[in-house]
Amino acid sequence: MGKEKTHINIVVIGHVDSGKSTTTGHLIYKCGGIDKRTIEKFEKEAAEMGKGSFKYAWVLDKLKAERERGITIDISLWKLETSKYYQWTRRQLELARSPSLPRKLRRLNEYHPQYLPPQS
Known part of the structure; x- marks a missing residue:
């Protein structure tokens, strides 16, 4: 049996047009x-x-509207494995300032409930 890999969670946050998707x-x-x-x-x-x-931003920005307008609309998750680590890259862009915050949180809770605290 091989050595167990370390799991790393990465969250990228920042101001509008600061290069979160590209990074x-x-x-x-x-x-x-x-x-x-x-x-x-x-x-x-x-x-x-x-x-x-925008070539690197398009790795996660899949929607036609995202690519045409150069903005991220939806939450993206990406799992990748390196020789040493498993990584989940999670990007939530402008979530706190988004007019559609409740919708994005519902979608996140529906597909990835482990990322949000339990609701009371």
Whole structure:
């Protein structure tokens, strides 16, 4: 039996347009969570839309509206495994200031209840 791996949870938060999606996507790429060919595809598609610098953000920004507008609309989770660690990358963007906060919290609770405290 192999050595048990350490689990790491990463949460990325920050101000609007501070590069949360780009940083997270780049981290996933550097850790081997997505291949170079996919990043090159995102780079080409982003350049065609005049958003060439968004290639790493598109790792997590999957919705058409997110890509067209250059904003994150939905919560994203990404699990990746390295030779040493298992990592869950969780990105919640502008959650505290979002006008749709209750909807996002309900969705998070529905799909990933372990991330929220129990409701009384």
